[in-house]
Amino acid sequence: MTLSNDLPMRDATPDDVPAIGALRESVGWGVNEWALRIVIGQPFARCLVVESEDGIAGVGSGVVYGSLGFIGNMIVADAHRRRGIGSAILAAVTAYLEAAGCRRLELNATSEGRPLYERHGFASIGRSATTQLRRDLPLRRDPSVTLRSADGVGEIAAYDRPRFGGDRHGLLALLHDDPATVLVTADRSGEMVGYACLRTDAPRIGPLLADEPSVAEMLLAEAFDRLPDVSELRVNLPPNNRPGSAWLRRLGVPIEPWDGRMARGEDVAKREETLYGMTVGALG
Numbered sequence: 001m002t003l004s005n006d007l008p009m010r011d012a013t014p015d016d017v018p019a020i021g022a023l024r025e026s027v028g029w030g031v032n033e034w035a036l037r038i039v040i041g042q043p044f045a046r047c048l049v050v051e052s053e054d055g056i057a058g059v060g061s062g063v064v065y066g067s068l069g070f071i072g073n074m075i076v077a078d079a080h081r082r083r084g085i086g087s088a089i090l091a092a093v094t095a096y097l098e099a100a101g102c103r104r105l106e107l108n109a110t111s112e113g114r115p116l117y118e119r120h121g122f123a124s125i126g127r128s129a130t131t132q133l134r135r136d137l138p139l140r141r142d143p144s145v146t147l148r149s150a151d152g153v154g155e156i157a158a159y160d161r162p163r164f165g166g167d168r169h170g171l172l173a174l175l176h177d178d179p180a181t182v183l184v185t186a187d188r189s190g191e192m193v194g195y196a197c198l199r200t201d202a203p204r205i206g207p208l209l210a211d212e213p214s215v216a217e218m219l220l221a222e223a224f225d226r227l228p229d230v231s232e233l234r235v236n237l238p239p240n241n242r243p244g245s246a247w248l249r250r251l252g253v254p255i256e257p258w259d260g261r262m263a264r265g266e267d268v269a270k271r272e273e274t275l276y277g278m279t280v281g282a283l284g
Helices: 013-026 032-040 086-098 114-119 152-164 169-177 214-226 240-251
Strands: 008-011 045-052 053-063 068-076 102-109 128-134 147-149 181-188 191-199 203-210 233-235 256-258 261-264 275-277
Touching: 013 053, 013 068, 032 045, 032 053, 032 102, 032 181, 045 086, 045 152, 053 086, 068 256, 086 102, 086 114, 086 152, 086 233, 102 191, 114 261, 128 240, 152 169, 152 203, 152 233, 169 181, 181 214, 191 214, 191 256, 203 233, 214 233, 214 275, 233 240, 240 261, 240 275, 256 275
Parallel strands: 068 102
Antiparallel strands: 008 045, 045 053, 053 068, 102 261, 128 233, 128 256, 147 181, 181 191, 191 203, 203 275
16 A cells, blocks of 8 residues: 555664654553664664654564564554555565565564454464463473573574574574673583573563473573562463473463464474574564
8 A cells, every 4th residue: 555645654763762662652562672673774674664744653673584574563553543554564564574585474463453464465373372480480400401691693593593493693693792681502412402582671581492391491490590580581482382382381380372473475494392482572
């Protein structure tokens, strides 16, 4: 859909972060300023805004992970809905991702946004799961696993790629260089068996990848050790991550199912058996 002349679309800049954050808050999402800065002005991402006379009317972003593209931050201000803004932004973001070589596009949809995505060829790909993990959970400490702070991202990116299904080297490099982030790796007999990204400014964990439950529990225990003021950590599993859901059930924690993950295009190869917790909604 072509927008009217009074609704120009442009690339977002760092100066737009406060306004985009306000839009995110208006729909009940956290600002996550660090995640917004990852999709603005980076060579592997694009964030678009539509302007109106009273400020930013809409926003959307796309991140290139090799053949997998992830769409996020899709919001239109209440006063400007039903003017084709969301459709125009989504079309521009998907065109950018496909031109960059993405064959598979994924996103997390709200119930309000689902009809828009369906009109653009997206379909549900299964149920996700989310839960809050408490500090007092009996997490196992596997003596065969060694944890360490990462001193680079090459090995992590190589481990992550076949398990996630896309190349997140650029994202991981930005996270590694962020002073509010700690990347922790798990090794057994010299081989990486998992890793986790911990944020200390707005305490959270993700991405979290582990080859087996005992490794995931080691990484979670380490997260609680490094975040002493945190009583709970949220873990969001992607659709069809059955090993992850089975692990959460064994821990005895309540699991909230969610069917908002949607996709378009041929699926990418990934190791479905890997325990995987998402980074944040807009980044996958």
